[in-house]
């Protein structure tokens with residue numbers, strides 16, 4: 001194993017990456033996450049220190065920025081994170097999925113929105129924390145969407161749409177969009193869940209994903 005002494009890296013503008021929108025590359029933009037790495041920093045670290053040097057481990061992997069960049073460079077990697085949502089996001093970001101595996105369940109989900117009947121959620125369970133962040137209108141639609149996604153048999157597709165749903169929760173809630181700390185925005189009109197879900201799914205599906213031969 002080779003260790004790099006990071007104390008010897010000089011301060012240099014080469015590491016500032018001004019005007020580079022690396023978060024739009026690959027699958028990095030699937031899900032917001034607190035204190036994410038800037039992908040270009042990881043990319044430069046890999047290209048400078050890790051090429052031809054075995055595996056990369058990120059033991060606080062978060063939503064998998066390091067693993068995505070490692071994969072993009074054809075390097076094996078391992079990630080550890082205590083947060084099951086982080087694990088799910090990372091899986092969805094690095095697992096190769098063929099377009100058809102997503103297109104069919106996506107179309108079925110969109111069609112199901114026309115069958116949504118809010119009266120069927122009249123007796124939806126109360127929950128102190130959820131009801132603090134969500135209005136009833138959005139909460140019912142999210143419950144419907146969650147049930148539909150859980151019925152998708154193919155695991156990779158199910159995970160992909162769960163990640164999409166998880167990402168739009170902030171938009172569909174009363175959470176202040178510009179804040180990272182949890183805080184209610186009294187003036188916010190939460191996004192309509194079906195609409196924002198479709199928008200984000202399309203964005204995720206349009207991104208360059210990993211292909212099967214790279215697994």
Ligand SMILES: C[S@@+](CC[C@H](N)C(=O)[O-])C[C@H]1O[C@@H](n2cnc3c(N)ncnc32)[C@H](O)[C@@H]1O
Nearest residue numbers: 035036037060061062063064065081082083086
């Ligand atoms: C700042 S985030 C890392 C973000 C990551 N660099 C990225 O780009 O997505 C730190 C992560 O450490 C994880 N973490 C904290 N304590 C941990 C522990 N004891 N074991 C494993 N993961 C832990 C948290 O769940 C969180 O996802």
